[in-house]
Amino acid sequence: MRVNKKFLYLIVTLSIILILTHSCALLQLKKKTEIPEPSSNTMYSLLIRSFYDSDGDGIGDFRGVAQKVEYFKELGIDTIWFLPFNKAKSYHGYDVEDYYDVEPDYGTFEEFKEMLKILNENGIRVVMDLVVNHTANTHPWFKDAVENTTSSPYWNYYIMTLEDKSGHAHWHWKMNSKGQKVWYFGLFDLSMPDLNFSNLAVMEEVKKIIDFWYLVGVDGFRLDAPKHYMGWDWDDGITQSAQVARQIESYIRTKYGNDVILVGEVFDGNPSVLSQFAPLPVFNFTFMYNIRSNYEGQDNLLQNAISWVNSNTYYLASYHFPFIDNHDLDRWISVLIDQKYSGNVTNGTKQYLLTNAVLLSLKGIPTIYYGCEIGLRGWKWRTDPWDMPVREPMQWYTAQSGTGQTYWTKSVYQAKNITFGNANVDGAMYDEPNDGVSVQEQENGYTILNFFREFINLRKTYPALSKGTITVERDWKNLIAIKRTYGSQEILVLINLDPQWSNTFTVPAGYKWVWYAFFNDTNFEFGPKNEAPLGQNTNWTVNPRQIYVFVKN
Template sequence: MPKKIVRQRRSPHGTRRRVMESAIFGGWGTPSRIAARAKRILRGVSHRNRIVPRDPLPGQAVEVMVSVGGTHDRVSLYYTTDGTTPQGRRGRASNSEVVAMAQEGKCWNDLLWGYVNWYRGIIPPQGEGVKVKYKIEAWHSNGQDSLYADNQATDSGSATLFAYRVDQLTLPQWARDAIIYQIFVDRFYPGDSSPHFKEPDSPSGFYGGTLQGIIDKLDYFTDLGVNCLWLSPCFSSPSHHGYDITDNLTVEPRLGSNDDLRRLTQLAHEGGLRVILDFVPNHTSSEHPFFLQAQADRASPYYDWYTFTEWPDEYATFFGERTLPQLNNEHEPTRRYIIDEVAARWLSDYRVDGFRLDYVPGPSHNFWVDFFERTKEVAPDCLSIGEVIGNADSMRSYEGRLDGFLDFLFMQAAREFFALKARTVEEFDSFITHHESYFSKESLRPTFLDNHDANRFLWLANGDKRRLKLAALCQFTLPHPPIIYYGTEVGLSQDRDVRMPSGHDHLEYARMPMLWGEDQHGDLYEYYRRLCRIRSSHPALRKGERTTLHVDNDAGTYAYALRTRGEVLVVVLNNSDEVSRLSVPVGSVGLADGMVAADLMTGDRYVVAEGQVQLSLEPLTGTILRCSNPHFGAQS
């Protein structure tokens, strides 16, 4: 193992920067990049899929907003509803309808050091199943130049194409009850027939985990209490992580076979477990036969499947990584292959329950509209969860295009609050409250404390399992599905930071082999097991209305309630290094004096008196109190 690096505590400002860099893959979240990106957006013509409603129903008009930071004084929107791509220039459409967008206002922006103008337009109501495609142009009434949102193209043909679909598709109900376990296949378990991991020369090598190993551990998941497995990419690939695919239709032989995947899905379903695959539509390996053919022959049918800036050696990639050429999903044959021949096949032939979608901002919203429609057609109960790297506006723009998106912003906030104490209680509560209200209740935001692209939580917390337990208690008592990254529940951490002083990432240090047997931390496992059982047994934790009850920055204590008909759960957290004696006001959530609150973690009982519950918590601990609530009707 590499020698452990001893890290020094940093100031809150430095700590927050470090967590942002760790939490958001590719450095998107560093302050300098955020500022530079914001300035570029403000300077140009920016729509960024801002529509209201974000998921239009039949018969609803759609409001479209765009900002203009330059000197253009006219904005036109061109749209079609017949499947063709809209084209237009200077307010005149060649094959589409046109909407003259009206200026709604302007504001001064210090970052731009100039004015930003806002424009609004209305697309008329459409019927069920209609796909609306549109482009937006800003132009000068007294000049010839134009700019199209969002890629700042100067001609209609190369402008960003936006899209939405009018439908009544809904989130699969099983997803709201999901407790998801993320498995990095190569690092999980080799199998009962050969249970020992290999010992590669470096952590980026192959450790020998297999699909059969997952099959052999299905009882482990059932005992833990999770009900959905998320598998890292298991298609043909030359790497340990599998995100550089060379064959989208074949399981990587190191991991098993297509029949192994089919058997895993079947046996998981028989045991009450769902299975979702990590799906990579944005890029392939540079060793993929399609890319090799495109490089070898400009006349190849696969040339247009990629974007060459200077054939054959310069091309669009994923974050500048030359081994990951980006697919051109706006090319119709590429799109149809990825959606119809790949995604639809895994749903129909292998009965997987959905996908975690890698790097969703890569393909366009237009692509995701088609992907979502087709996958729901093949498997109406399937789940599509996107990896949306970016801010809340970026995440929210996929409402109606996907079932939901991984909550990177919660990950960042939880790591800052629980692992590093870089946020106050008030700041954390404010984030949770605003975060909940900013998104549609129909959109799913699975939460996580760590994943394969970031330092593990325990590494950030200097191995303090009390902090992990407290963070997990919070995670499991918020409405959206929790994700457990393999090994977190048994104390798996790492030996060095994934961010090197040189600026290079070594993400494999957060992907070390799973702990088994006596290497596992049994107390931590039992804690997670208890959280899974509690969450599954109490609908208020999955579907309840959340209310903040207590916030104390000085004491580091925090309490909130979740309510459904007939049940109130009160969550109390002590995020300090001191024993805390606190009084939690509960009258506002319907708990009257004399009612008894049962502690689901310890079995203790508390009586409501003078509208409060009084209790004492050890440092870095928390608990969940349950009380029936006659004010909300019969118990659910």
């Protein structure tokens, strides 16, 4: 049969146009998010389900997040790490059922993209939680592998066998329709089967997932549990896991550049473990453990907590991610008030703000967890409902109710017959109406919210504080002195964590006092200062629980 050459030419031309159009469309989906300068270089972590509800069903959603963009801007943050938003089996999202779709409770894919667009247009970058250590046991790959065993294309996506693994830690089984008992490895839980990174096809799938979401528009990724990509127990196979994590870092950096935000959750306080994952940046668990253990100060606190972060071992522009709170920990303010200070709210709150000032003075991208900025309380339970109490609804209103207030936990607690803290009534174990812990109650005055707003915006106002080099001038129990330098600008932050003993520091001539916080004795105040630059070197007394910020241009 003869083919008309003109017709063939037309078909080929149209095909090329379609391919180019599709490629251009994909490229247009992702442009680098422009962060207005100066920026705070501060990341905010949130669980969408608990944040802000746009449709009145009590569940936070994409549209709700977009509606709070002005709140984020007032707070001063310029990056949001979203806990998982893929379609998942559980409320927390760490058991993914579909890597290419969003959680229906949060809205549609189009609503996700609209949220992304609004955040990006307002100079806020979006970091996606990439959960690829394991999937849900309801993921189609896993279901196919269980049903079809060795003939399934996904059999080797997991660590599976028909051999009896009774008595072996972290091995579980499911029965398929043929009556076969299929054994599989799942470190975290029987509902979370581990993916098999010994299979190269799994890494190729991970690359596809990364490419998909980067082209959709996310600005970076938080890697969940990379410490456990390999190995058979919690501290097993770390070297091999680090090799896998470095492959992912190399792929992302090589393809998308050094400005991508990428950080791994290596849940370990040992610097020698964290360092193995370089050049993949990781959250600084060493800092978290050190500051929580030495909240009233300790000699060499920062030396022990941050000196292991060697800039020469990283390629990405952002490589240090210090934090104090996250979704897996007892909320820090609860630990301080309830445990460390035996119910003394004032002293616990003072120490909470002082330790967070240290966090926000560090180089890198300090990360705060939603609700920390209002002192939201929460303790993990050692039984059901486990971690849910530290992931409860963000509190917006004095009365715990109003437009956008989430309350998804209420029905969960009712179903579990949990009445502690009236949780079955308001969905919050550790929050009550009129308790001072809400955005509405903290809009004015010397509040936790305004402390966070002011300090984060100091990072925005003074580039040296957000992206300058760091020199620790003093690292004593009763005096931390941090010097940050960016171009011709220098910032000096003096913090005394000690509740009893003062210290002194010689502030060089030319520095100007621009901000303070006094929590010593009965004081509880903070705010800007507008003093003239010092005409000479000045011996400055830093009393217990005081903060001073100086600038030199």
